[in-house]
Amino acid sequence: MNKDRFYQILWALPIIFAIHNVEELPQLGSWANEHVTGNSFSFLRELYSFHSLTFAMILLTVVVTVVVILEYQFRNKLTFTLTMLSTCLLLINGFTHIVQSIIFQSYVPGLISAVLLLIPYMSFVLYLSLKTNRIQLKTMGLYVGISVIGMVPIIFMFLIFSKWVMG
DSSP: OOHHHHHHHHTHHHHHHHHHHHHHHHHHHHHHHHHTOSGGGTTHHHHTSHHHHHHHHHHHHHHHHHHHHHHHHHOOHHHHHHHHHHHHHHHHHHHHHHHHHHHHTSOOTTHHHIIIIIHHHHHHHHHHHHHTTSSOHHHHHHHHHHHHHHHHHHHHHHHHHHHHHHO
16 A cells, blocks of 8 residues: 555544544533432533533644644654554554443443444554564554553643633
């Protein structure tokens, strides 16, 4: 596969992420309040307000879109690394939806798009990156590990920033 084909496929990344966010957003606040923000985590209620969630999801989608645009424009090591980290983060996010639905034994907002779009697409992008020798398996493993550790703090940083902006 040539690089141009890879970049044509890469353009779908922010679109798939936006579709996932559209599925997730309408129910995430009420779901989080019901399942996550009990007495021990009451401070999370404010972070999961509809306005904060909306702003955070839009901001995350914009960041991912900018990363893809930068990779398309510059095609250097930094932009490719950011693209692969974004891809790994979204892959882990997809698997998180499956794990949460098993733990809570119910539908989790974003589950359908995670199973049908996020996981297959992100896996395919990573596969293409390996197949074209743009990334080594060891490096991909490192990025997946960083994503597992970093996903929750990154989400909270965006939620806290969104709450601060939205007031």
